[in-house]
Amino acid sequence: AQSVTQPDIHITVSEGASLELRCNYSYGATPYLFWYVQSPGQGLQLLLKYFSGDTLVQGIKGFEAEFKRSQSSFNLRKPSVHWSDAAEYFCAVGINTGTASKLTFGTGTRLQVTL
Amino acid sequence: EPEVTQTPSHQVTQMGQEVILRCVPISNHLYFYWYRQILGQKVEFLVSFYNNEISEKSEIFDDQFSVERPDGSNFTLKIRSTKLEDSAMYFCASNRGREEKLFFGSGTQLSVL
Numbered sequence: 001a002q003s004v005t006q007p008d009i010h011i012t013v014s015e016g017a018s019l020e021l022r023c024n025y026s027y028g029a030t031p032y033l034f035w036y037v038q039s040p041g042q043g044l045q046l047l048l049k050y051f052s053g054d055t056l057v058q059g060i061k062g063f064e065a066e067f068k069r070s071q072s073s074f075n076l077r078k079p080s081v082h083w084s085d086a087a088e089y090f091c092a093v094g095i096n097t098g099t100a101s102k103l104t105f106g107t108g109t110r111l112q113v114t115l
Numbered sequence: 116e117p118e119v120t121q122t123p124s125h126q127v128t129q130m131g132q133e134v135i136l137r138c139v140p141i142s143n144h145l146y147f148y149w150y151r152q153i154l155g156q157k158v159e160f161l162v163s164f165y166n167n168e169i170s171e172k173s174e175i176f177d178d179q180f181s182v183e184r185p186d187g188s189n190f191t192l193k194i195r196s197t198k199l200e201d202s203a204m205y206f207c208a209s210n211r212g213r214e215e216k217l218f219f220g221s222g223t224q225l226s227v228l
Contacts, residue, residue: 043222090158101146
């Protein structure tokens with residue numbers, strides 16, 4: 001069965017600093033990979049996704065992620081963090097079961113941004 | 116951008132009571148899902164629904180749970196007899212196709228007392 005590991009439960013960065021959130025997955029085939037963000041009281045918003053092709057994926061809000069098959073990783077990066085980026089970030093692996101797209105989420109990384 | 120709408124945002128119920136969580140998926144979407152997130156834990160898949168029937172369900176989705184699309188716009192999750200451990204944030208989601216972007220609602224926080 002597929003699984004996702006986000007090793008960092010909580011990360012604090014200063015505004016303007018760069019950010020990297022780690023994600024490792026386990027899946028037997030080529031995965032569909034996603035990063036979602038959840039702000040307090042909000043739903044899950046898709047930041048970016050990887051299905052195939054270019055392994056460096058650009059998303060919304062200046063985020064990008066790189067798929068590295070050899071490391072089973074899909075780390076999220078942002079060159080300069082803004083205070084509004086403070087939220088919970090979830091990595092997920094998706095599989096098409098034939099009748100649905102089913103996501104398995106990691107436990108999330110809470111990002112705190114200091115001014 | 117279109118939205119998935121969930122009501123209510125917060126529901127409190129007594130153990131053993133039935134609850135119905137309501138969702139209005141995006142109008143041209145064909146696949147519908149429920150996920151849940153117990154406080155401090157990961158978001159978990161519960162069930163997917165397509166063509167008016169359940170297409171996949173997790174081991175969490177036992178006989179106490181049911182889903183329904185009673186009309187052309189609503190998608191509901193019913194918990195027949197709630198337990199304390201059902202307390203969680205429940206997210207509805209939908210997409211147009213299996214490989215399409217999944218849109219999530221803002222969730223219903225269910226508290227079972």
